[in-house]
Amino acid sequence: MYKKYLFMKYAECGENLSIGQGANISIEKESSIKIGNNCDILGMLIxxxxxxxxxxNYTTIRGxxxxxxxxxxxxxxxxxxxxxxxxxDNNNHPTPPMND
Known part of the structure; x- marks a missing residue:
């Protein structure tokens, strides 16, 4: 129940949201998370x-x-x-150019 509370507090959530025990959410200021109706979240959103x-809507993110x-x-x-x-949406670590 606490996990669902966190999602409802920090994300814009549609109806019939199901949050699994292993689910988690991490959001910084000026960021946003929007979850549609009838979704099952068992993973992590950052x-x-x-x-x-x-x-x-009707989307499932498994464990x-x-x-x-x-x-x-x-x-x-x-x-x-x-x-x-x-x-x-990025790799967070640039790789140096290859030298031939």
Whole structure:
């Protein structure tokens, strides 16, 4: 029940939201998370640096999955994201150019 309270406090949530025991949310100021109607969240949502995560209606994010945004991620309606999937909108660590 506490996990659902956190989601309701920090995200804009639609009707019939189901939050699993392993679910978690992390959001910085000026960032936003919007979750549609009839969604099941068992993974983690992370919004940093003024970013935006939008999740459509009837979408499921399974356990140990992570959606991490530094700019913006949109997931549509009727989507199932399996267990242990990580989705990021950047790699957060630049690689040096290769020398030939």
């Amino acid at each position: 919004a940093k640096c003024g970013s935006k995560i939008t999740i459509g 140990n999955s992570v959606i991490g945004s530094a700019e913006g991620i949109t997931i549509g309606n009727h989507v199932i994201i399996s267990n242990n999937v990580h989705i990021y």
